[in-house]
Each structure stands twice: as C-alpha cells, then as structure tokens.
Amino acid sequence: MEKLVQLTRIAFSSTFSFYVKAHSFHWNVEGRDFYEYHKLFEEIYEEVYGSIDAFAENIRKLDAYMPTSYHTLSMLTRIEDEDRVPNKDQMVQELLMDSEKILIILKKNYDAAEAAGEHGLSNFLAERMDAHKKHAWFLRASIKEQQ
Ligand SMILES: [Fe+2]
Secondary structure (H helix, E strand, O other): OHHHHHHHHHHHHHHHHHHHHHHHHHHHOOOOOHHHHHHHHHHHHHHHHHHHHHHHHHHHHOOOOOOOOHHHHHHHOOOOOOOOOOOHHHHHHHHHHHHHHHHHHHHHHHHHHHHOOOHHHHHHHHHHHHHHHHHHHHHHHHHOOOO
C-alpha cells in the first residue's frame, strides 16, 4: 500500500506541476496566433485543474496525507519546471512531452491500483489517462506541419 500511496503522490504532484505550467503558458504566450494558443492552453489548464481536488481526495481515501508544501510537491513531481518564456511552438512541444510523461506515470499508478484492488482509484486514473490523451492529441495536432 505504501508503494501505491507514493505512486499516487507522484502522479498528483506531476499533474499539479503540469497545471501550473499550462496556466503560465496561457498567460505568457505571444505571437500572431496568440488568441488560439491562449485559448488552447486555457482549455487544458482548466480541465487539469478540475481534477486536482478529486486527485487529492483519492490519496486521503488511501488513508494517507497530502503533500503540504511546494517543497514536497517539487520533490515528488516528475515534470521539470520551465523558468524561461519559450516561444509558442516550444510551449506546445513541451506540454506535449510532459503529457506523454504523465501518461506513463498514470499507467504505472493505474497498474499498482489494480494490483491492490483499489478499483475506485484505478477508475479515476483511467479517466485521467483519457483526458491527458486528448490534451496530447490537441497539442500534437497544433504543431503538425500540413502537407
Ligand atoms: Fe486567463
């Protein structure tokens, strides 16, 4: 169970950092297609933020505590901070790579939840994988060169 708790905390923290990055890209994006990307990042950060409370409550349902500080979250997350303001294609590329990373983290967490018979949690994680798959699709499609 301790391993499942740790994997879920890692998945939560990675999701939270991804949310922070998508929201900061929403604020900082610039360029000719500004509004399109501003809206795309908004759609993503709003969806991900909408999962945060339920994610944390799933950790409490395992009878474990939530990380209580930025410091702990930053130790647990697998998503790298972005301190610069990249250009919009780099922003999309970075969020796409992070989405793919989160999908791997969620799958690992899902398998551990299934193995522990925590089907409520695995069900939640399956929904999160589906949501991040959709974000990855939108991001990938936004930077694909047309024939
Ligand atoms: Fe906004």
